[in-house]
Structures are given as structure tokens and as C-alpha cells.
Amino acid sequence: MLTAKQHELLLFINQRLDESGISPSFEEMKEALDLKSKSGVHRLIGALEERGFIRRLANRARALEVMKMPEGRNVGGNNVARFAPVKESKPQIQIPVAANDVMEIPLHGKIAAGVPIEALEGQNSLSVPMALLGAGEHYALEVSGDSMIEAGILDGDYALIRKANTARDGEIVVALVRGEEATLKYLRREGQQIRLDPANGSYEPQYYAPHEVEVQGKLAGLLRRYH
Amino acid sequence: MLTAKQHELLLFINQRLDESGISPSFEEMKEALDLKSKSGVHRLIGALEERGFIRRLANRARALEVMKMPEGRNVGGNNVARFAPVKESKPQIQIPVAANDVMEIPLHGKIAAGVPIEALEGQNSLSVPMALLGAGEHYALEVSGDSMIEAGILDGDYALIRKANTARDGEIVVALVRGEEATLKYLRREGQQIRLDPANGSYEPQYYAPHEVEVQGKLAGLLRRYH
DNA sequence: CATGAATGGAACGATTAGAGAACAAAAGTG
DNA sequence: CACTTTTGTTCTCTAATCGTTCCATTCATG
Numbered sequence: 321m322l323t324a325k326q327h328e329l330l331l332f333i334n335q336r337l338d339e340s341g342i343s344p345s346f347e348e349m350k351e352a353l354d355l356k357s358k359s360g361v362h363r364l365i366g367a368l369e370e371r372g373f374i375r376r377l378a379n380r381a382r383a384l385e386v387m388k389m390p391e392g393r394n395v396g397g398n399n400v401a402r403f404a405p406v407k408e409s410k411p412q413i414q415i416p417v418a419a420n421d422v423m424e425i426p427l428h429g430k431i432a433a434g435v436p437i438e439a440l441e442g443q444n445s446l447s448v449p450m451a452l453l454g455a456g457e458h459y460a461l462e463v464s465g466d467s468m469i470e471a472g473i474l475d476g477d478y479a480l481i482r483k484a485n486t487a488r489d490g491e492i493v494v495a496l497v498r499g500e501e502a503t504l505k506y507l508r509r510e511g512q513q514i515r516l517d518p519a520n521g522s523y524e525p526q527y528y529a530p531h532e533v534e535v536q537g538k539l540a541g542l543l544r545r546y547h
Numbered sequence: 548m549l550t551a552k553q554h555e556l557l558l559f560i561n562q563r564l565d566e567s568g569i570s571p572s573f574e575e576m577k578e579a580l581d582l583k584s585k586s587g588v589h590r591l592i593g594a595l596e597e598r599g600f601i602r603r604l605a606n607r608a609r610a611l612e613v614m615k616m617p618e619g620r621n622v623g624g625n626n627v628a629r630f631a632p633v634k635e636s637k638p639q640i641q642i643p644v645a646a647n648d649v650m651e652i653p654l655h656g657k658i659a660a661g662v663p664i665e666a667l668e669g670q671n672s673l674s675v676p677m678a679l680l681g682a683g684e685h686y687a688l689e690v691s692g693d694s695m696i697e698a699g700i701l702d703g704d705y706a707l708i709r710k711a712n713t714a715r716d717g718e719i720v721v722a723l724v725r726g727e728e729a730t731l732k733y734l735r736r737e738g739q740q741i742r743l744d745p746a747n748g749s750y751e752p753q754y755y756a757p758h759e760v761e762v763q764g765k766l767a768g769l770l771r772r773y774h
Numbered sequence: 775c776a777t778g779a780a781t782g783g784a785a786c787g788a789t790t791a792g793a794g795a796a797c798a799a800a801a802g803t804g
Numbered sequence: 805c806a807c808t809t810t811t812g813t814t815c816t817c818t819a820a821t822c823g824t825t826c827c828a829t830t831c832a833t834g
Contacts, residue, residue: 323609323790323821327569345811357793362813367790371610381800381811390568422674447676452772472699472771492773542771544699545679546719552780573823584782589824608789608822 321371322390329353329364330373334386337486338530341509343382372456375484386485387456422447425458431479431494431504432464448480452541457483459537461494461504468492468504471519473542479504480541485534492539498532507535548598549617556580556591557600561613570609650677652685658706658721658731659691675707679768684710686764688721688731695719695731698746700769706731707768712761719766725759734762 322330332352336344346358346365355361365384368374373390377383427444446460463477471492473479479494487493493507495516505526506517514533517525549557559579563571573585573592582588592611595601600617604610651672673687690704698719700706706721714720720734722743732753733744741760743753 321564321570321610321612322568324569325791327567346813347811355792357795358812359794359814360790360792363790367607371604379799379812390564422676447678449674449676449770451673452770454774469699472696472701472704474699477699539773541773542769543676543679544769544771546766546768547681572821574821582781584784585823586783586825587781590780606788606823 322373323367325353326364326367326371326373327390329361330368330386330389333374333384334389334485337384337386340512341489341514341530343384345382375456383488385488387483388485423450423453423458424448425453425460425480427460427462427478429461430464431461431502432467446478446543448541448543452480452543454482454540456540458540459483460543463504467518467520467523469520471506473504473519474544476544478543479539480543481537482540483537485536487535487538494536494538496534496536497526497528499534502536504539549600550594552580552587553591553594553600554617556588557595557613557617560601560611561616564611564613570611572609650675650680650685652680652687652707654687654689654705656688657691658688658729659694673705673770675768675770679707679770681709681767685767686710687770690731694745694747694750696747698733700731700746701771703771705770706766707770708764709767710764714762714765721763721765723761723763724753724755726761729763731766 329349329352332349333344336342336348344352346361349361349365350356350358353361353364365374365376369376372387375385375387424445425448427446448458448460459481461479461481463473463479464475466475473492481494484493487507489508491507492504494502495505495507496502497516503516506519508515508517510527512530514528514530515525516528516533556576556579559576560571563569563575571579573588576588576592577583577585580588580591592601592603596603599614602612602614651674653672675685675687686708688706688708690700690706691702693702700719708721711720714734716735718734719731721729722732722734723729724743730743733746735742735744737754739757741755741757743755743760745752
């Protein structure tokens with residue numbers, strides 16, 4: 321899927337993001353790739369974006385985000401044991417259903433504060449209006465618990481998650497902690513630490529080393545049902 | 548399903564992708580298959596693509612991607628605990644099933660505390676999974692304001708409303724007050740009075756005589772979008 | 775020998791890559 | 805707010821790599 325240069329750049333970006341949480345600038349990438357001009361970096365970034373490996377905010381400095389890594393490679397190089405949760409997969413192509421701006425996305429189970437994702441690997445799926453999703457690969461999780469209640473995310477809601485390996489500060493992510501607990505939390509970086517913030521005064525923020533936390537996706541939408 | 552050459556090529560591509568994450572070029576594949584011209588590779592790639600084993604970006608260098616491998620190779624579905632050197636499975640492309648469990652409902656405008664519904668009776672509509680709705684006639688409103696924030700209903704959310712003329716105590720309703728203001732509130736009865744409760748400590752409950760309040764619908768679902 | 779399929783060859787055009795510079799847009803500073 | 809620095813964008817050239825296409829040739833088979 322990638323050329324050697326694209327691969328090299330992707331690795332570098334991912335590494336920097338993992339270590340410091342800060343996107344490298346074009347200048348820094350230029351140095352890392354041993355180039356003498358930034359224009360090349362620009363093209364490579366374009367190629368990576370086109371292929372869905374990274375995502376970026378246009379005209380913003382240091383606003384890169386890694387969506388996936390080539391072939392199984394684990395992001396952040398953390399060799400933590402992992403349990404049932406989200407299986408890494410090849411990009412699944414989501415084609416809008418004809419005549420309907422709706423998509424079927426897989427329902428991967430429940431997510432709760434402090435509790436692993438229940439791997440209810442059933443064939444469950446959810447129909448979701450495309451208007452709620454952006455580009456990319458998505459899945460749904462049923463929210464369990466009240467740790468995000470102040471962000472308007474209630475017990476029983478369905479969280480629509482876009483797969484990603486990194487996220488920017490302040491975004492709500494599905495974070496796999498030490499390979500065993502997956503939780504939905506605000507992601508924030510403080511120095512060399514990763515901080516996972518609940519949205520509930522009764523819970524405390526938790527701090528981790530970067531290698532202990534793996535971002536599996538970010539919150540892209542929410543569905544709730546009143547009976 | 549595959550000819551010997553096709554099979555050989557697929558294996559080679561998969562191996563290279565696995566080892567280095569970098570797609571082989573036509574030249575390299577030519578060498579690997581012991582061919583003396585790239586045109587043969589071109590045909591093989593075409594065949595593999597046609598059969599859904601690989602996918603590629605047209606006119607892009609080294610932009611191959613393996614979608615699945617031949618034979619009963621395990622494709623996803625493993626729910627066993629897995630450890631770090633995760634061997635990748637190649638999930639099949641997920642094509643959404645024709646979703647007939649979807650409904651188009653009209654988007655009637657915005658609703659806010661203390662402000663009439665904006666009658667933007669345009670062509671706007673929203674596709675919504677039927678799972679979020681019950682029986683009956685529904686429409687959607689964009690929520691404006693923070694008066695229901697403690698009920699997890701935020702500014703910008705889409706409220707799915709089921710038309711109804713009555714509601715039980717404690718339900719969230721669209722209430723038309725004195726024929727002019729439509730608001731989203733908790734409905735409660737106190738003696739001969741109707742009480743409309745916001746879910747926000749900064750706002751006060753409001754009391755009305757029964758004839759002043761007309762229930763237009765009850766909250767049936769909620770959609771939110773994070774960008 | 776005819777035929778269709780697979781292979782070889784080479785020309786062609788497009789993409790990728792490197793460099794340099796000028797410019798525009800954000801972020802930071804006082 | 806004005807000014808400076810940092811950062812991202814765009815353009816032009818040049819060269820090498822890569823993918824595409826068309827056509828001739830070979831091969832296996834009946």
C-alpha cells in the first residue's frame with residue numbers, strides 16, 4: 321500500500337505522536353527524512369492522507385493524526401498483552417447503501433469505565449445515518465456506566481467510534497489501558513503523561529505512561545433511545 | 548478460484564506487505580514470479596482485483612492492499628485472548644446489507660428553551676434507524692441551548708420526536724406554551740398545574756394551567772455528532 | 775495447422791521524488 | 805494591536821521510478 325518513503329514518514333509521525341503527543345512540523349519531518357525541502361514532505365503527507373493512514377486539519381500547524389498503521393504493526397510499539405477488544409483489521413470499505421444515506425456498522429459490545437469491552441463478537445450491527453459519520457472506518461459500542469455523564473453520554477447510549485490510533489488533546493477516545501481495560505474518556509496529555517479524564521465529578525482523572533495507553537478510536541457520534 | 552500464477556503472486560504480495568508494509572512494485576513482482584515482462588503482472592493483478600483478493604488505487608505506485616487470502620484462512624471471528632505479535636487476519640470487505648430498517652423523518656427545525664420552533668419546513672430530512680424509533684409518526688428537531696444539559700441533551704443534538712398529544716409524568720416532551728413557545732422539557736403535573744422542568748440548575752421550573760400547554764410529542768431518541 | 779491463452783518486449787505517459795524559493799497563514803510576543 | 809517567528813502551501817525544474825498499453829511471439833491442444 322505504501323512506498324518506502326511514505327512508510328518511513330508514517331513511522332516517524334507515529335513515533336513522535338506516541339512519545340510526545342505532539343505532531344512533528346514539516347520542518348522536523350524534512351529533517352527526519354533527510355530531505356532539504358519541505359515540498360516533498362507535503363506530497364508524502366498528501367499520499368498518506370489519500371490512503372487513509374493519517375488525517376489532518378487543513379491549514380493547521382502540527383495537526384496530524386495516525387488512523388492506522390500498515391500491516392498489523394501495533395501503534396506505539398507497546399508489546400502489551402491484549403484481550404478480546406477491537407481486532408485490528410484491514411480497512412473495511414463502507415459503501416453507502418443505495419438509495420439511503422445510511423450505513424451499517426458493526427456493534428462491538430459494551431464499553432464502561434474500568435471494564436474491558438465485552439467481546440460480543442456477534443453479527444450485531446447498527447444502522448446509522450451517514451450524516452453522523454465522517455470518512456473512515458467506524459464501529460459502535462454500547463455505553464455502560466456514568467463516567468461520562470457530564471459530557472452528555474449516558475448509560476445505555478450507543479457511541480459511534482471512528483477507528484484511529486491517535487487523537488488530539490481534548491477529544492473523547494476509546495482508550496485501551498495496559499492492554500486490558502478499554503474505556504471512553506477525554507484524552508489529554510500532560511508533559512510525558514497521558515491523562516484520561518472522565519466527565520463526572522465523582523471520578524478522578526487517571527495518569528498513565530504513553531506506552532500504557534492505546535487509542536483505539538475516537539468518538540464520532542452518539543445515539544440514544546428513549547422508550 | 549485462482550490460477551497457480553495468481554495464487555503465487557497473491558502470496559508474494561501478502562508476504563511483502565507483512566514483512567515491510569511496503570507494496571512491491573510491478574518490477575519486483577515480475578522478478579518474484581520469474582517473468583520477463585511487467586505486462587504479465589499487470590494481467591494477474593487485474594485478475595486478483597476482479598476476484599476481490601486485492602484492492603488498489605489506480606495509477607498510484609505501490610498501492611496494493613490484500614483484502615483476503617484464498618482457502619479457509621481464518622477471517623476474523625477469533626474471540627480468544629491474543630498477545631502482542633498479533634497475526635493479522637484479512638477480513639472480507641464489509642458491504643452493508645441493504646438497510647430496510649431505516650426511516651426518513653422530516654427535520655422540522657430547531658427547538659430551544661423559550662424560543663418558538665423555527666419553521667424551516669425545508670426538504671430537510673434525516674435517515675434514522677428504526678431501532679431508535681417505536682411505532683408512530685416521528686420528526687426531528689435540532690436542539691438549541693443548554694436547558695436540558697443535565698439530561699444529556701446538548702446544544703446541537705438532534706432530538707427525535709414521536710408525535711403525541713399526551714405524555715406521562717416525567718417524560719421529556721415538546722411542549723407548546725400558549726400557542727407560541729415550543730420547548731423541550733420534562734413534563735410533570737402538580738395538582739391542577741402543569742410543570743415544565745428544565746434539566747439545568749440555572750433554569751427554574753415553570754408552572755402553567757393545563758390549557759396553556761399543548762404536548763406536541765415526546766422524545767423518542769437522540770442523535771449527536773462529534774466532528 | 776488453427777486457435778486461444780499465456781508470455782515477452784518496448785514505447786509511452788504518469789507518478790514519485792528531490793531541491794529551491796517565494797508566499798500565505800497561524801502562533802507567539804510585547 | 806503591531807510585529808516577529810514558526811509553520812504550512814505552492815510553484816517550477818529535474819530525474820528516476822513506476823504503471824499502462826499495444827503488438828509480436830510462443831506454447832499447449834485439439
